[in-house]
Each structure stands twice: as C-alpha cells, then as structure tokens.
Amino acid sequence: MTVAVGDVLAERSVHLDRESLVRYAGASGDFNPIHYRDDIAAAVGLPGVLAHGMLTMGIAIGTLGEAIGDPARILEYGVRFTRPVVVDPETGADLMVMAKVGAVEDDAFRVDLTVTFAEATVLVKAQVRVRA
Structure with a gap:
C-alpha cells in the first residue's frame, strides 16, 4: 500500500x-x-450515560482496519481519552472518525485518528503504526 502524508484513508460516522x-x-x-x-451516572457527577472508552477506541481502530484491508498490519495503537461520549436515551450519539496518514517510514506509516462527538475531540494522540 503506497501512502503519502496527508492522505485520508477512511472516514465514517x-x-x-x-x-x-x-x-x-x-x-x-x-x-x-x-x-x-x-x-447512577448522575449520582457520580456525570452528564449522562457514557459510552465505554474501549468501545470508542475500538470503533476508531475498526475504521482503519477496514481501510487497510488486513488488520494484522497494525503494529501499535495508542490513544488518550479526553472527553466522554454521552449517549442520550432518545437520540443516542454520533461518533465521527477520520484516519489520516501523519508520517511515512521505510517499512511502516503512522495514521492519526481524529474521533469527535458533538464537534468535540474525544480521543487525542490517537495514533496507529501500520506495516507498509
């Protein structure tokens, strides 16, 4: 797979x-x-029922896995959780995921994942190293 810095590999909602x-x-x-x-969410000071952080993380990496064709090419994956995803009982929640090439090496490339909910970033430093 040939990629260049700035290439958008996948986007989905x-x-x-x-x-x-x-x-x-x-x-x-x-x-x-x-x-x-x-x-319970209100009793502990949360704004509502939250999506599991690992679910959010899984949705993000799943978006990339589909785009690269073989998820076994993923060498490393890391994120920082910054904001919760509040899932409204009536309207739910929509996550937006974009996977963009951030760096290219000889044998691998880095993909930066942007994950937003309600126009706010919910994962930062969401980076994946992928075997070329």
Whole structure:
C-alpha cells in the first residue's frame, strides 16, 4: 500500500444508542452502571450515560482496519481519552472518525485518528503504526 502524508484513508460516522452499550457490555463483561443507568451516572457527577472508552477506541481502530484491508498490519495503537461520549436515551450519539496518514517510514506509516462527538475531540494522540 503506497501512502503519502496527508492522505485520508477512511472516514465514517457511527451511531451509538443505548442498545449498542448493552451489547458492548455483554461482549466485554464491563457492566459498570454508568454505561446504562442515568441515575447512577448522575449520582457520580456525570452528564449522562457514557459510552465505554474501549468501545470508542475500538470503533476508531475498526475504521482503519477496514481501510487497510488486513488488520494484522497494525503494529501499535495508542490513544488518550479526553472527553466522554454521552449517549442520550432518545437520540443516542454520533461518533465521527477520520484516519489520516501523519508520517511515512521505510517499512511502516503512522495514521492519526481524529474521533469527535458533538464537534468535540474525544480521543487525542490517537495514533496507529501500520506495516507498509
């Protein structure tokens, strides 16, 4: 795969609803009630029920995995969580993901993932090193 700095490899929007959170909780085993109970989320000072951070991270890397064709080419992946994704009980939440080439090496390239919710960045330093 030939890439250049600035190439956008993938973009997508993912809609999350409360059912998405329940399904992820079942798959991951993370049944923390801040991910499905408004009263518990409010009691601990959160603005509402939050999407699991690892779900957000997984959606982001999944976007790139599809674009490069073989997810086994992913060598490293790291992020910092900056803002929560609040999943409204009626309207849900829409995540926007963009994967853009940030650097190119001889045998690999770095992809910078931009992940936003409600026009705010929710992951920073979301970088993936991919075997060329």
